[in-house]
Amino acid sequence: MKILIKHADYFDGRTDALKRDAKIVVEDNLVTEITYDAVSEEGFDRVLDAQGYTVLPGLVDNHVHTAMHLGNGARFDETIVHGVRNAKRFLYNGFTTVRDAGGVTYGIKKAIDDGVIEGPRMFPSNAFITQTCGHGDFRESRGEVRLADGVYSSPTLRSGESYVADGAAEVLKGVREQLFLGASQIKIMAGGGASSDYDPILTTQFTLEEMQAAVNAASDYGTYVMAHLYTKESMMRAAKAGVRSFEHATELDDELAKVMADQGIFICVCPNPSKRKNEALPFFANRPKKPGAERIHESRKHQHEFILKYDLPLLFGTDYMETIVGGLEDAQRKDWFSFEERFGSYRSLRAATGTAHELIKLTTYQNPYPAGKIGVLEEGAFADILIVRGNPLEQVSVLAETDNLKLIMKDGKLYKDEL
Numbered sequence: 001m002k003i004l005i006k007h008a009d010y011f012d013g014r015t016d017a018l019k020r021d022a023k024i025v026v027e028d029n030l031v032t033e034i035t036y037d038a039v040s041e042e043g044f045d046r047v048l049d050a051q052g053y054t055v056l057p058g059l060v061d062n063h064v065h066t067a068m069h070l071g072n073g074a075r076f077d078e079t080i081v082h083g084v085r086n087a088k089r090f091l092y093n094g095f096t097t098v099r100d101a102g103g104v105t106y107g108i109k110k111a112i113d114d115g116v117i118e119g120p121r122m123f124p125s126n127a128f129i130t131q132t133c134g135h136g137d138f139r140e141s142r143g144e145v146r147l148a149d150g151v152y153s154s155p156t157l158r159s160g161e162s163y164v165a166d167g168a169a170e171v172l173k174g175v176r177e178q179l180f181l182g183a184s185q186i187k188i189m190a191g192g193g194a195s196s197d198y199d200p201i202l203t204t205q206f207t208l209e210e211m212q213a214a215v216n217a218a219s220d221y222g223t224y225v226m227a228h229l230y231t232k233e234s235m236m237r238a239a240k241a242g243v244r245s246f247e248h249a250t251e252l253d254d255e256l257a258k259v260m261a262d263q264g265i266f267i268c269v270c271p272n273p274s275k276r277k278n279e280a281l282p283f284f285a286n287r288p289k290k291p292g293a294e295r296i297h298e299s300r301k302h303q304h305e306f307i308l309k310y311d312l313p314l315l316f317g318t319d320y321m322e323t324i325v326g327g328l329e330d331a332q333r334k335d336w337f338s339f340e341e342r343f344g345s346y347r348s349l350r351a352a353t354g355t356a357h358e359l360i361k362l363t364t365y366q367n368p369y370p371a372g373k374i375g376v377l378e379e380g381a382f383a384d385i386l387i388v389r390g391n392p393l394e395q396v397s398v399l400a401e402t403d404n405l406k407l408i409m410k411d412g413k414l415y416k417d418e419l
């Protein structure tokens, strides 16, 4: 299959201005040529005229939970059914790639890659690694105990979305179990969170030795660790351990931001998820606020200032998750408004394209899609391409409206074609 996109005003994923009136040649699943020379339309199976639109590399959401049931007592099969629906949503929201930040993803990812169901490319973490009483210890009550064989009776923990590990040896094992399932990076819970019952939100989780064990096991397989954390204490420890991607990471200050800039630590901010979820999800709305939550909330207000001041490598991430109560259909798209407000259109768009491209380089042997480039529009990139109404470089929130996504191509295949 050979496709020509003509009259393409396109964003390459890196530069802050559109390139004008190019011709983009797609052969099978790759972009093979981008030129300003005359190209004969003969020999193409399809010619797409992008006149009046903007052409983008397919977007990357760097923090989703495709299939995770948050301890609401759902059975494993319910979680998977919802995960299949979420995967399809991601793709039709314009995200041709997602980095899954923890959950039950192996089968869903394989089904997408095999063409059984529709969905984005997926960089899976598989289970997140958590300490006992940590953010990923999703036991449903304090009455639940670890069984003699080391597993828990909780359906959430039995589903494989979370792996409880204490001590370096157990962390090594947990990380290697995820690598066995094809994890492209490892997710650890390095501090307290809002959606869990037993860990105060301001806690630091995992000792330095435990974090280093995770980093060592990952880096021996050519990849990196991403960590859930909010507080400065947990971030300083994670930086020392060699964690490369900070998730949420609200409590920034000059000292910490300098460390992050020096070490090239990526930051995935995930805009105010608790607020959004409070609007949408009874699960969150009904939870009592944890002590310390206000401090985290306050720090979020200044987070963007440090990211901009130190030009930290910003990743677009939404922390999309859905429990069986539903109601989050447009949550992923709504976050464009928050990004636009805090970082401007160019930085926000780069956070979902070119910076994700740089992040993916950290996965080396564990990259599930090594045959092409992701997050950029250039020769040798996968044919993951959007054609949209409006100019997202000037107003990135046009991407929040699915009607503006006129064409969605992933791996050379057209999923939406309304040009």
Ligand SMILES: [Zn+2]
Residues within 6 Å of the ligand: 063, 064, 065, 101, 319
């Ligand atoms: Zn998350």
